[in-house]
Amino acid sequence: MELGKVQQAAVACFAQRGFAATGIRELGSAVGLNSATLYHYVGGKEDLLLGIMNDCLSAMISGAKQALDGSTDPVRQLALLVAFHVGFTATNPSTARVTEYEMRALSPAARKQMQALRDAYEQLFADALQAGERQGSFSTADLGIARLALMEMGTGVSHWYRPDGRLSLAEVQLNFISLAMRILAVPDEFPLPPQQLPVPQVIASEPTSKD
Amino acid sequence: MELGKVQQAAVACFAQRGFAATGIRELGSAVGLNSATLYHYVGGKEDLLLGIMNDCLSAMISGAKQALDGSTDPVRQLALLVAFHVGFTATNPSTARVTEYEMRALSPAARKQMQALRDAYEQLFADALQAGERQGSFSTADLGIARLALMEMGTGVSHWYRPDGRLSLAEVQLNFISLAMRILAVPDEFPLPPQQLPVPQVIASEPTSKD
Amino acid sequence: MELGKVQQAAVACFAQRGFAATGIRELGSAVGLNSATLYHYVGGKEDLLLGIMNDCLSAMISGAKQALDGSTDPVRQLALLVAFHVGFTATNPSTARVTEYEMRALSPAARKQMQALRDAYEQLFADALQAGERQGSFSTADLGIARLALMEMGTGVSHWYRPDGRLSLAEVQLNFISLAMRILAVPDEFPLPPQQLPVPQVIASEPTSKD
Amino acid sequence: MELGKVQQAAVACFAQRGFAATGIRELGSAVGLNSATLYHYVGGKEDLLLGIMNDCLSAMISGAKQALDGSTDPVRQLALLVAFHVGFTATNPSTARVTEYEMRALSPAARKQMQALRDAYEQLFADALQAGERQGSFSTADLGIARLALMEMGTGVSHWYRPDGRLSLAEVQLNFISLAMRILAVPDEFPLPPQQLPVPQVIASEPTSKD
DNA sequence: CATGAATGAGAGTTCATTCAT
DNA sequence: TATGAATGAACTCTCATTCAT
Numbered sequence: 001m002e003l004g005k006v007q008q009a010a011v012a013c014f015a016q017r018g019f020a021a022t023g024i025r026e027l028g029s030a031v032g033l034n035s036a037t038l039y040h041y042v043g044g045k046e047d048l049l050l051g052i053m054n055d056c057l058s059a060m061i062s063g064a065k066q067a068l069d070g071s072t073d074p075v076r077q078l079a080l081l082v083a084f085h086v087g088f089t090a091t092n093p094s095t096a097r098v099t100e101y102e103m104r105a106l107s108p109a110a111r112k113q114m115q116a117l118r119d120a121y122e123q124l125f126a127d128a129l130q131a132g133e134r135q136g137s138f139s140t141a142d143l144g145i146a147r148l149a150l151m152e153m154g155t156g157v158s159h160w161y162r163p164d165g166r167l168s169l170a171e172v173q174l175n176f177i178s179l180a181m182r183i184l185a186v187p188d189e190f191p192l193p194p195q196q197l198p199v200p201q202v203i204a205s206e207p208t209s210k211d
Numbered sequence: 212m213e214l215g216k217v218q219q220a221a222v223a224c225f226a227q228r229g230f231a232a233t234g235i236r237e238l239g240s241a242v243g244l245n246s247a248t249l250y251h252y253v254g255g256k257e258d259l260l261l262g263i264m265n266d267c268l269s270a271m272i273s274g275a276k277q278a279l280d281g282s283t284d285p286v287r288q289l290a291l292l293v294a295f296h297v298g299f300t301a302t303n304p305s306t307a308r309v310t311e312y313e314m315r316a317l318s319p320a321a322r323k324q325m326q327a328l329r330d331a332y333e334q335l336f337a338d339a340l341q342a343g344e345r346q347g348s349f350s351t352a353d354l355g356i357a358r359l360a361l362m363e364m365g366t367g368v369s370h371w372y373r374p375d376g377r378l379s380l381a382e383v384q385l386n387f388i389s390l391a392m393r394i395l396a397v398p399d400e401f402p403l404p405p406q407q408l409p410v411p412q413v414i415a416s417e418p419t420s421k422d
Numbered sequence: 423m424e425l426g427k428v429q430q431a432a433v434a435c436f437a438q439r440g441f442a443a444t445g446i447r448e449l450g451s452a453v454g455l456n457s458a459t460l461y462h463y464v465g466g467k468e469d470l471l472l473g474i475m476n477d478c479l480s481a482m483i484s485g486a487k488q489a490l491d492g493s494t495d496p497v498r499q500l501a502l503l504v505a506f507h508v509g510f511t512a513t514n515p516s517t518a519r520v521t522e523y524e525m526r527a528l529s530p531a532a533r534k535q536m537q538a539l540r541d542a543y544e545q546l547f548a549d550a551l552q553a554g555e556r557q558g559s560f561s562t563a564d565l566g567i568a569r570l571a572l573m574e575m576g577t578g579v580s581h582w583y584r585p586d587g588r589l590s591l592a593e594v595q596l597n598f599i600s601l602a603m604r605i606l607a608v609p610d611e612f613p614l615p616p617q618q619l620p621v622p623q624v625i626a627s628e629p630t631s632k633d
Numbered sequence: 634m635e636l637g638k639v640q641q642a643a644v645a646c647f648a649q650r651g652f653a654a655t656g657i658r659e660l661g662s663a664v665g666l667n668s669a670t671l672y673h674y675v676g677g678k679e680d681l682l683l684g685i686m687n688d689c690l691s692a693m694i695s696g697a698k699q700a701l702d703g704s705t706d707p708v709r710q711l712a713l714l715v716a717f718h719v720g721f722t723a724t725n726p727s728t729a730r731v732t733e734y735e736m737r738a739l740s741p742a743a744r745k746q747m748q749a750l751r752d753a754y755e756q757l758f759a760d761a762l763q764a765g766e767r768q769g770s771f772s773t774a775d776l777g778i779a780r781l782a783l784m785e786m787g788t789g790v791s792h793w794y795r796p797d798g799r800l801s802l803a804e805v806q807l808n809f810i811s812l813a814m815r816i817l818a819v820p821d822e823f824p825l826p827p828q829q830l831p832v833p834q835v836i837a838s839e840p841t842s843k844d
Numbered sequence: 845c846a847t848g849a850a851t852g853a854g855a856g857t858t859c860a861t862t863c864a865t
Numbered sequence: 866t867a868t869g870a871a872t873g874a875a876c877t878c879t880c881a882t883t884c885a886t
Contacts, residue, residue, distance in 0.1 A: 017315060020231035024881060034847050036883080045881065101312070104228060141386050142378065149390055152367030153360040160359055167353065175352050179360055182393045212870085235856060245872045247858075256856065439737060442653035446860060456868050458862080467860065523734070526650060563808050564800065571812055574789030575782040582781055589775065597774050601782055604815045634849085657877060667851050669879080678877065 005031050006041050007052050007205035015094040019049055019105040050110050052205045056099040057117035059203050064124050067198040074132035079191045081125055082180045083173040085154040087200035090169055093158035095206045139185040150180055173197050216242050217252050218416035221259050226305040230260055230316040261321050263416045267310040268328035270414050275335050278409040285343035290402045292336055293391045294384040296365040298411035301380055304369035306417045350396040361391055384408050427453050428463050429627035432470050437516040441471055441527040472532050474627045478521040479539035481625050482510055486546050489620040496554035501613045503547055504602045505595040507576040509622035512591055515580035517628045561607040572602055595619050638664050639674050640838035643681050648727040652682055652738040683743050685838045689732040690750035692836050697757050700831040707765035712824045714758055715813045716806040718787040720833035723802055726791035728839045772818040783813055806830050
């Protein structure tokens with residue numbers, strides 16, 4: 001029995017019922033463990049959540065940074081960020097949702113840490129947008145709103161994307177790049193060839209099936 | 212002491228800490244009432260939530276339908292819907308968030324009812340989009356994604372809009388109409404004069420200040 | 423609205439669900455009264471029970487004493503007592519049962535009072551038995567056991583007697599006299615002509631129908 | 634700490650104060666356990682009662698059947714049944730009383746189960762009585778009343794029998810056999826030698842002392 | 845590595861009772 | 866006479882957590 005299995009079960013439960021509504025015994029029986037045994041793998045309920053969120057946000061930041069390496073052009077960078085964000089969210093929907101929703105369940109100290117990571121991640125988008133606007137590539141009434149709208153859109157993917165759905169992951173990514181370009185009034189040529197789309201990784205806490 | 216006050220306190224708590232993490236005593240003391248007294252006004256914790264969500268979704272549906280009356284042109288209708296959605300969400304951010312987030316906290320029977328209302332609301336958007344596409348006003352790779360992205364964007368407003376913020380409500384509404392038009396590739400003239408923007412109502416359960 | 427109605431409703435509930443399991447609101451709605459209004463008629467839940475039991479035991483004692491007046495012969499007196507006891511229990515089954523079962527629900531002080539009444543009632547039987555034995559009319563291995571058995575038997579009538587049942591009240595009374603005579607080894611002639619059977623009264627707290 | 638101890642404490646409390654009036658904390662402290670710990674041994678308050686009643690009624694049925702094996706003569710069978718009933722009740726007075734009194738505290742489903750057991754037990758008496766009557770051994774005005782009176786008498790033993798009292802258990806048993814024979818007008822020779830009296834067992838839920 | 849037993853705290857809910865109206 | 870509002874205390878039950886085994 002490894003920590004990953006526990007995290008997967010936790011994420012599955014937290015995504016479905018919420019952190020506060022999920023009992024520690026429930027988690028235990030989901031992995032076939034006595035509730036007391038869980039305390040050998042995780043230091044407590046909050047520690048479990050904190051570990052999951054920390055892994056998730058770290059993966060998002062490092063993944064986004066890696067995606068950014070694909071270009072120095074702000075337009076392409078934004079496209080890469082959007083594609084990564086959508087990709088990550090679609091690949092790790094439960095973990096991403098838990099990470100977003102359950103920030104409030106953390107104690108103040110832990111929340112501050114996680115919020116800092118979240119801010120760092122969002123700053124990557126803000127930077128690309130600002131760079132693009134400075135060089136005149138983007139045109140929008142309010143850059144702040146555009147950024148928030150872009151991120152919210154991408155995050156929303158976790159609500160509906162299914163790997164076996166109508167659209168492939170790459171299609172969804174390209175689609176969202178297209179939406180982003182429109183929002184920013186970038187002329188409608190794809191700034192990114194499909195083979196350059198960031199390929200997201202499944203992280204350890206993401207449950208295999210959403211049942 | 213009226214039901215509205217109780218609902219407001221409940222929404223404030225539920226939005227901040229979540230339904231499951233909010234105790235009934237906490238709610239009581241938030242309105243200066245003994246926990247037992249709450250049961251004079253409310254049949255139970257879930258009934259309280261259910262009442263709030265039902266009022267909210269009903270207001271959203273009737274408000275959206277009323278907004279739709281402003282025009283028969285799908286493009287303008289979509290603009291009106293977006294403006295209403297953003298307006299409602301910005302005006303009732305806590306209630307809207309609770310209504311969206313806490314669906315999972317409901318018992319299966321109640322959840323089905325509320326989900327039906329939510330579906331009815333979203334269908335209004337789907338209908339306008341489809342009508343517009345049929346008449347060739349919209350151009351997008353995938354209409355489904357576009358709708359989801361639009362709604363998610365609008366819902367996200369509850370996360371950041373402040374009445375005393377940098378932008379007025381009307382500005383935000385117009386901004387989102389503009390985003391929507393870009394997403395749907397409608398040529399960039401505002402389809403709606405500002406004085407035709409739907410003016411959203413504050414519903415009873417929305418707390419006055421977000422303290 | 424009179425006290426009697428409240429007592430009847432109370433007895434009906436107490437007999438069915440028990441004193442502790444019956445709520446004051448339940449009683450109120452059974453007579454169409456707000457729970458607070460009940461406090462105009464009765465000083466509290468225990469006072470209500472106490473009043474019922476006091477009335478019942480008083481009626482039993484005075485009824486038994488009156489029955490005793492029918493003869494000075496211990497054998498006939500015992501027959502009269504048995505007939506009265508059975509008659510009273512069959513006529514006021516719910517009140518009699520509540521009076522017997524719920525002694526334990528009383529506070530110590532009140533219990534002592536009621537127990538004293540109960541003891542006085544039972545003493546009437548003990549006296550008749552002793553008198554009969556002294557004059558050699560009864561023959562039994564243990565007079566104490568005989569008395570307890572006799573009373574228990576009679577009390578049990580409340581469990582099964584129905585006014586519209588197979589046997590009339592007089593038949594049941596005669597039957598129990600016969601049983602008593604056998605238990606005490608009195609030769610088998612009826613010591614009591616049917617027209618001398620004590621006719622029991624319905625007391626105020628006895629509910630009309632047992633629904 | 635075993636289930637039996639918990640049952641004993643429960644029976645002691647239920648017999649004294651009644652099921653509804655007994656709190657779960659009260660039970661816990663009666664066995665020196667935290668109220669939460671009780672739920673390791675018992676699934677809930679009603680489960681606890683149900684278990685006790687089920688054990689008791691099962692023991693009564695099997696004990697009575699075993700007693701019946703002592704003879705094929707209905708008269709002796711009835712004597713054996715009466716002796717067993719009195720013996721069981723005197724040996725397990727609290728459990729027997731709780732089992733009889735608290736049927737009403739059960740939920741409808743559970744009550745039906747227990748009532749069926751109770752009916753099966755009483756049927757054993759009804760069968761013996763009927764068999765005896767068919768062969769002309771019994772003479773009574775009404776067999777139904779006789780049976781009810783017999784059982785009620787025996788059950789009443791729980792109210793007054795004390796192991797250290799004036800009469801030994803065997804004496805009480807013989808006494809009740811004698812009463813039964815008189816009630817049924819069987820000529821007065823003891824149908825049962827004392828050494829054939831059924832010896833009742835103490836069941837697990839019966840508290841050791843009635844303090 | 846794993847667990848049953850144990851617990852204090854707290855959950856949602858109902859209680860009998862009071863009181864101003 | 867009647868009631869809605871209010872409350873402290875208690876209810877049954879579940880929680881996260883600890884610890885000896």
